[in-house]
Amino acid sequence: MTDKCVCLLSGGMDSATVATLASKEGYECYALSFDYGQRHKKELKSASEIAQRLNIQHKIVMINLEDIAYSALTGHGEVDKRNIDSIRSEIPNTYVPSRNIMFLSIAASYAESIGAREIFIGANAIDYSGYPDCRPEFYNKFEIALNTGTKAGNFRIRVPLQYLSKRDIVKLATKIGAPLELTTSCYEGSDLACGHCDSCQLRLRGFMEAGIKDPIRYNSYPDFYKKWLENI
Amino acid sequence: MTDKCVCLLSGGMDSATVATLASKEGYECYALSFDYGQRHKKELKSASEIAQRLNIQHKIVMINLEDIAYSALTGHGEVDKRNIDSIRSEIPNTYVPSRNIMFLSIAASYAESIGAREIFIGANAIDYSGYPDCRPEFYNKFEIALNTGTKAGNFRIRVPLQYLSKRDIVKLATKIGAPLELTTSCYEGSDLACGHCDSCQLRLRGFMEAGIKDPIRYNSYPDFYKKWLENI
Numbered sequence: 001m002t003d004k005c006v007c008l009l010s011g012g013m014d015s016a017t018v019a020t021l022a023s024k025e026g027y028e029c030y031a032l033s034f035d036y037g038q039r040h041k042k043e044l045k046s047a048s049e050i051a052q053r054l055n056i057q058h059k060i061v062m063i064n065l066e067d068i069a070y071s072a073l074t075g076h077g078e079v080d081k082r083n084i085d086s087i088r089s090e091i092p093n094t095y096v097p098s099r100n101i102m103f104l105s106i107a108a109s110y111a112e113s114i115g116a117r118e119i120f121i122g123a124n125a126i127d128y129s130g131y132p133d134c135r136p137e138f139y140n141k142f143e144i145a146l147n148t149g150t151k152a153g154n155f156r157i158r159v160p161l162q163y164l165s166k167r168d169i170v171k172l173a174t175k176i177g178a179p180l181e182l183t184t185s186c187y188e189g190s191d192l193a194c195g196h197c198d199s200c201q202l203r204l205r206g207f208m209e210a211g212i213k214d215p216i217r218y219n220s221y222p223d224f225y226k227k228w229l230e231n232i
Numbered sequence: 233m234t235d236k237c238v239c240l241l242s243g244g245m246d247s248a249t250v251a252t253l254a255s256k257e258g259y260e261c262y263a264l265s266f267d268y269g270q271r272h273k274k275e276l277k278s279a280s281e282i283a284q285r286l287n288i289q290h291k292i293v294m295i296n297l298e299d300i301a302y303s304a305l306t307g308h309g310e311v312d313k314r315n316i317d318s319i320r321s322e323i324p325n326t327y328v329p330s331r332n333i334m335f336l337s338i339a340a341s342y343a344e345s346i347g348a349r350e351i352f353i354g355a356n357a358i359d360y361s362g363y364p365d366c367r368p369e370f371y372n373k374f375e376i377a378l379n380t381g382t383k384a385g386n387f388r389i390r391v392p393l394q395y396l397s398k399r400d401i402v403k404l405a406t407k408i409g410a411p412l413e414l415t416t417s418c419y420e421g422s423d424l425a426c427g428h429c430d431s432c433q434l435r436l437r438g439f440m441e442a443g444i445k446d447p448i449r450y451n452s453y454p455d456f457y458k459k460w461l462e463n464i
Contacts (some may be wrong), residue, residue: 013294062294064294064295064342065293067291068338078360098341102338106297109301109328109329109334111329133382135381142381144376145370145373145374149373150330151329151364201235205334
């Protein structure tokens with residue numbers, strides 16, 4: 001019998017890579033996305049398309065966090081657009097309080113229900129843009145809590161991109177054939193990616209450093225990427 | 233400035249007692265309830281009434297767990313109705329996988345958003361009916377995970393009923409004036425409490441042992457309570 005796993009699938013590049021990885025590892029994948037009032041709801045469409053392409057199960061959990069979790073991503077203020085070099089210096093206003101904690105908890109409930117023991121999440125600690133729930137030590141501690149507080153116990157939180165830079169993620173994704181062209185990273189949620197929010201800039205720098213052109217469409221490129229494009 | 237706290241308020245006896253306690257401790261309380269597809273949605277009405285009586289803020293988070301968290305409480309199978317003496321022997325089918333973990337995670341997000349550091353939950357380990365996410369060691373471990381994975385950190389999970397029996401909870405609730413007459417404990421969710429599910433039986437035994445009549449109305453009483461009523 002194939003082992004089951006639950007994959008958190010936001011619709012972004014990292015989670016698409018992780019879902020592809022889990023599939024390639026031979027798991028029967030159950031992808032989970034969240035409609036939580038995020039301004040970039042477009043990522044849910046991407047998530048569905050990615051799941052379809054990978055031929056894996058997919059569910060979207062609705063949870064009205066707008067009133068609960070204050071963040072620029074849930075409509076509280078404008079999304080930060082910082083200089084690429086200052087992005088890692090402090091926690092941005094797109095931080096959704098304990099978002100990964102909530103999502104992992106719900107994923108654990110789903111995993112326990114379907115008899116899966118592995119939960120995959122696309123967090124990474126290098127270009128993590130300052131989110132505390134992307135810290136490696138958090139995952140270890142959460143896993144311990146989870147295994148104490150559930151009937152099944154014995155869960156493993158798998159964070160395969162934990163120590164990879166965006167550049168390495170682009171390379172890995174390309175190598176394993178993750179459908180990067182279907183992914184959405186922009187926080188603004190317009191039809192075309194804005195190219196200037198933290199998320200767009202980190203993504204584009206990753207592609208640039210990997211020497212690979214980003215296949216998705218942007219409204220406009222940041223200067224560093226424009227310059228690079230002109231020189232290749 | 234008054235310290236804020238978030239109280240998980242299911243609408244049952246334990247959470248009503250805890251919310252009353254937190255109010256009495258002088259906190260500015262923000263109560264949180266969950267509409268997660270539970271069969272006993274009646275408890276949400278109770279939660280609203282309790283919050284109103286205690287004059288505290290109250291929000292209901294909607295989250296469609298029916299498809300995610302398999303449990304008799306979310307419509308997967310019938311609710312256990314066991315003999316009162318066997319209730320503590322195994323985890324019942326009303327166990328919702330990692331429910332308290334999910335609820336605490338969302339409470340933490342809310343707490344971080346409003347600047348609260350204390351999160352109150354009405355779990356107790358004595359008559360806990362076998363739920364693993366009511367175990368004391370779980371709360372310690374979850375608190376550690378939470379403080380590692382959030383920007384604010386420094387959260388405290390308060391579980392004041394942890395080591396109290398239902399009898400002691402009834403006594404405490406009565407002493408501090410918790411509105412027990414507004415609470416709902418029955419898993420069946422009908423207008424009148426069934427009197428025979430695990431939850432009703434544990435509640436009635438608690439009242440009986442405290443020597444206090446349960447103020448809410450039942451469809452019918454279990455034998456042990458009936459016998460007691462006849463003898464007082």
